Amino acid sequence: MLTQERRDLIVSYINEKNAVTVNELMEEFDASAATIRRDLSVLHDERKILKVFGGATSLSASDVNTLEPTVSAKATLNVEEKDLISKYAASLINDDDFVYIDSGTTTLEMIKYIDNAKAKYITNGIVHAKKLLEKNLNTMIIGGRCKAATEAIIGPDCIEGIRKYHFTKAFMGTNGISINAGYTTPDVDEALVKEEAVRHAYISYILADHSKFGQISSVTFADISSCCIITDKEVGKNYHSKTIIKVVE
């Protein structure tokens, strides 16, 4: 049996059983304890299971959000580079800023590094609001319909809510960056909210690692020139001629 095949099967096995011992896996896959342990270490670093003393368990829903990536997982997931983007973005916040923070995982990362307690923060992410509050920052949340999958607030009430405000800075996530299609995202409702947020911000920053360049998702929420991009690798000249790009490395 292939190593990769065995590991895939182990993940399935654990997800089905919820908790298994090393011995159980040794019997099931006819491999030594060392091999099983190595497999579990790898799968743990890939965040596919949870390695515990004596065996492994499946990732419970609560773990998915709270688990900090391990060192080796960081390497494979480009977390280090994304961290640099987050850190730089957070450093842009000044005392008098009124900051909009878009929902999504990229911007959530950024909150970790925010430490300016004089600025005011507003967000359409439920988890984002919670994290901001935990740091004792001056936090507001936009009202509206809540989307289960992303825990983002969307809908007409949300857009109307944004209209009342004028942000000095908006920090946005995106699924794709393209010269012609601009910034794009898969969900129409979320796109409408993002569009309104960018429109009401003095400066909008897009937080995106290099893999997002050239990608196009279903709905455009802003033109390429309407936002500054913060990214991790040098990109083509075409982009540089269209908008301001900060490369952190």
Add this chain to the structure above:
Amino acid sequence: MLTQERRDLIVSYINEKNAVTVNELMEEFDASAATIRRDLSVLHDERKILKVFGGATSLSASDVNTLEPTVSAKATLNVEEKDLISKYAASLINDDDFVYIDSGTTTLEMIKYIDNAKAKYITNGIVHAKKLLEKNLNTMIIGGRCKAATEAIIGPDCIEGIRKYHFTKAFMGTNGISINAGYTTPDVDEALVKEEAVRHAYISYILADHSKFGQISSVTFADISSCCIITDKEVGKNYHSKTIIKVVE
């Protein structure tokens, strides 16, 4: 059985039973008293249960913020009664309802028992919104300023937000119930929000255990007659002459 697996099961077991003894857990999981005690200590430190003399209890909503060192048998009894209040309140929700859920620990507890997926829910509690979403319910959140201590949304934007809606049912928490002072709470901003919510609800329910009767906090948010009370012990006739009281037991 894995250590982690046993601990996870212990948490589930405690949450289901609300209160258990060490001996009960020893039988159930076939482990020594030392092991069970160690498990309880770890789970207590992880804030997953509440270790008490003789055993452990689940984290009731009221304990989440104010960790008491030890809880007497009396207090654990209260937990069960509060649970009954929550359960009964949740059972009042019908298919076509547009339900307002007030921030606060009592109402948070109630969400556990909500299972009507046809009704619509709106709340000013950040954690409440998250819990509702986790149950895949049709959820909205009111926008506004976020208060760090209680993770509630308050302020003028919040009140204005509520004005747009008309709830069929509102479920409210309170700090005090008094014939003359009505329903009271310590924070002015939260009181203003509660006041507006009750005003915009067809029926408002107050979820309160018997200890709240006769208490008066700083700010009144509604008259005694404007809400139905759901409580756990028979109370004086004076109250009954003023409003509808449902006693669950």
Add this chain to the structure above:
DNA sequence: GATTTATTTTGATTGATTTTGATTTTTTAA
């Protein structure tokens, strides 16, 4: 295609770490 040379995977061995239950001492509630 055959042979040689790296690389990867595996299983066994080792000492270190973790978990556990028994025992003793201390603390707690009544």
Add this chain to the structure above:
DNA sequence: TTAAAAAATCAAAATCAATCAAAATAAATC
């Protein structure tokens, strides 16, 4: 004060991470 419960201590058992050599696989060379 007293009986029950909790904490501290300790030794045995189980498990783990690190290391190394053998086997399997891949790459390079002829």
